[in-house]
Each structure stands twice: as C-alpha cells, then as structure tokens.
Amino acid sequence: QTIALIELLSREQNIVKQLCHLFEIPRSSYHYHLKHRGLVKPEREKLRQQAIAIHRDSRGSAGARTIAGQLNQLGENVGRYKAASLMRDAGLISNQPRKHRYKIANDES
Known part of the structure; x- marks a missing residue:
C-alpha cells in the first residue's frame, strides 16, 4: 500500500x-x-464474522450477492459491494461447483 x-x-x-x-x-x-491504522471497528468485525459464517454454511459457494442478501435478511443494511469488501478482508473466495458435463460417447458399431 x-x-x-x-x-x-x-x-x-x-x-x-x-x-x-x-x-x-x-x-x-x-x-x-x-x-x-490499528483501530478495530466492532460493527465491521461483527459483519465480517457473520459473512464468514454464511460463507462456511454454504460450503464456500456464497458470493458477495448471496452474503449481502443473507445479511439483509438478518437485519443488517449491507450492499453487495460492502459484502465484497468484507469477503476481501476475511480472505473469502466464492467457489462455485462446476457444471455437469456429459461425455461424448464413442460410436462403436
């Protein structure tokens, strides 16, 4: 920085x-x-811990939009950009599962 x-x-x-x-x-x-630089804001730390819990409960698949939506359901006023910032601070990365792909069958006639 x-x-x-x-x-x-x-x-x-x-x-x-x-x-x-x-x-x-x-x-x-x-x-x-x-x-x-050394000050810890308790409200932001609480939001960060909630974001970590939401991400963990989703087995790592929750992204910023999902976390923001879940925090809003819990009564917190958080947008997706703030959720992304919380994720960045906590080192969280959304890991979506891969889509299922069908194998192409070999034509053995």
Missing part, C-alpha cells in the same frame, strides 16, 4: 510532503491512515 511505502521511505517531516505529492496522496489522508 502506498501509505506504508511513504511511511517506510520518510523518516524526516520534510520528505513526507514530497512523497505525498509524488504519489498524489493528500497529506491529510496520509496522517489520517497513520492515526487510524
């Missing part, structure tokens, strides 16, 4: 301004991310 790279490269206060300009990141955003 760019914020981590700027933090690594900058050990002086003057170079932060130049690096943020180089990477086209506002300095206020850089400092905001430094201040809030």
Whole structure:
C-alpha cells in the first residue's frame, strides 16, 4: 500500500510532503491512515464474522450477492459491494461447483 511505502521511505517531516505529492496522496489522508491504522471497528468485525459464517454454511459457494442478501435478511443494511469488501478482508473466495458435463460417447458399431 502506498501509505506504508511513504511511511517506510520518510523518516524526516520534510520528505513526507514530497512523497505525498509524488504519489498524489493528500497529506491529510496520509496522517489520517497513520492515526487510524490499528483501530478495530466492532460493527465491521461483527459483519465480517457473520459473512464468514454464511460463507462456511454454504460450503464456500456464497458470493458477495448471496452474503449481502443473507445479511439483509438478518437485519443488517449491507450492499453487495460492502459484502465484497468484507469477503476481501476475511480472505473469502466464492467457489462455485462446476457444471455437469456429459461425455461424448464413442460410436462403436
């Protein structure tokens, strides 16, 4: 991530301004991310745990739309993009089962 790279490269206060300009990141955003990087948001963590449970119950086949729908049924207001973000944070990947394919029979007459 760019914020981590700027933090690594900058050990002086003057170079932060130049690096943020180089990477086209506002300095206020850089400092905001430094201040809030270790905070855990309990509401988001609860949603993430629910998404993990839904994904596990579907044996790994639930995607962002399914997870969003199930969370909405549970009373949470979650769209598919937020569900996709929760999946990304938890490292979940939808694994749909393959479609059944028929073998082509050899004509032995």
